Amino acid sequence: MLAEPEAAALRTRFADALVRAGGEWFAVPDAAAAARVVNDILHAACVSSVAVDDTPGVRTLVTATEQRSVFLSSTVQNKHRFAEAGAGVTGALAGIAATGTLVLAASRSTPRSTSLLPPLHIAILDGKDIVGTLAESFARFAAHALPSQIIHITGPSRTGDIEHDLTRGVHGPQRVVVLCLTGAGS
């Protein structure tokens, strides 16, 4: 367990690097605050369909409204459903402070498509899971029990293939928003 000043320093480094990479950062004290922010972001982006990962802390975060349908990504039968969603909400196994990177793993309850096909990706990251470096994040995986895919996400999808003019969202999400639970409210 890190002392709070160290954890805060890691959070700051993570946030700086994330924003440098074109991502967006919100620090929230607890799950209730996270839910409010997530729903506000979805509302502001006029999202009408949301894919949500089936994990504790994430599955109950988004509320359906008259304008917005919500579905659990683990129940999807057809990948077109993800492609039509306006946003995907996931958790994260870890955050890497040095680069502002989210670490996700593919699994039954956390399909790859949630963070990939919709144009907006919102990730809930527990501040306690922020580590300093990629090597530290690697150390959290057991070599004999790796997920089928470990996904590192650093900001939105980007390309420089047209006259090296940097653009976001060519194939993956155009926006990556990280909500970090700081635990300050508990």
Add this chain to the structure above:
Amino acid sequence: MLTPEGDFDARSRAALATPALGRAVRGTVDRLRNLRAIAEADADLTRQRRAAATEARTRAIDKLPELLERFTRNCEARGGVVHRAPDAASATAIATSLLRKSGARRVVKGKSMVTEEIELNAALEGAGIEVTETDLGEWIIQLAGEKPSHIILPAIHKTRHDIRALFEKEGGTPLDASTTTLCAHARRRLRERFLAADAGISGANFAVAETGSIALFTNEGNGRLVTSLPRLHLVFLGMERLVENFADLAAMAEVLPRAATGQDLTSYFSIITGPRHRGELDGPEALHVIILDNGRSRLLEDVAFRPVLRCIRCAACLNVCPVYAEIGGHAYGGTYPGPIGAVLTPVLRPEEHAARELADASSLCAACSEACPVGIPLDELLILQRARNATLRPKRALRLALRIALSGLMGDKAHGTSRRLRFVAKVLGAGTPQRRALAKVLPMLARSEAVRALPVIPPQSFRELWKALQAGENTRAR
């Protein structure tokens, strides 16, 4: 495949005569070089990172057969299937047969230089399989029917107006030339292909022996789509791209994005270990890794050129090369352009004469070696390649000249020789009567004269000047 000998010269001339090409390429490589300079600004840290990466790659190459065997075992333990392809023909045959067997008709592809090397697309299309390149730059050049002209920015030579024309032709709708419009068009069109594809084909930046994993560094996200949506995934892996374990992979992640695009890390970095697990609803049901040799074993035996196998295809050497900036990638004629191409192509393709003259595409300024994150002495290898070429060429005079030039580089012992060389140059320098007489009998000399003159030889050599200066200093000091 390379075009015949002598064509490098013709291709370079053609490239130089296209000023728009020079501008497009130069502007972009300059930007990439600056981004890298910023990312590597901390000299100590950069040195440490490069040392770690170089050590990891050197160790991997030193025990390559063992690591390949371990990778194969571990990949197959996770449900992958590993194939070894000795050459391009067998690699494309393996892919074609796998796709046919699974009934795959539509393939989406991520960026992969190895598949360019074996000309996979032509082979698949010949077998009636539809292939779509999905990296934006690769798609652009696929639509144009060209080859990549840069390792990481394949369409570096295309302007937005070229791209608009290609997209309008493909989509049948008028577009404006803004980056946003062009990217949105590509996203929409390629999304349809992704969702309809039966198989995905990707390259691999690295393979991890200890876990049997494949690592991919990408920015657009097409790499994730290719490896997540279709039911079948084929990976093409250059035989040398192994690292031993995750710690080494972390070391590579520290240098590759910085050297390539000046990023601390690419937008996406995926580590794929086997096909999807039971119950997962996306990811491929089957994963095949095709390991390509195609001349790499020969490189492993060539002690002097062996360090080339450390290459991680970051393209940093291209971005600093004054020759590449002027002539662009297509002039090199092979799959790999720039300094790495000039060094790699002749050893991968010793039977092709044309490859050897690429060694001449260098000013020997050594900017490439300085830029290389895994310490490949590219400029020294270029000289060595020239020396090998000289022994292959029957012209004795050339051999002699080369030996003198080489010994000149070796330092003091050869000083006498270089003095003699200076004498020869003085006598034969531009404008001397001897030179004019010689030009009459040797048309080659006259031709080169039309393009450039032999430099004027200063009355004193540097060494003489230095001695004189020091003597002066000493007298003054006294």
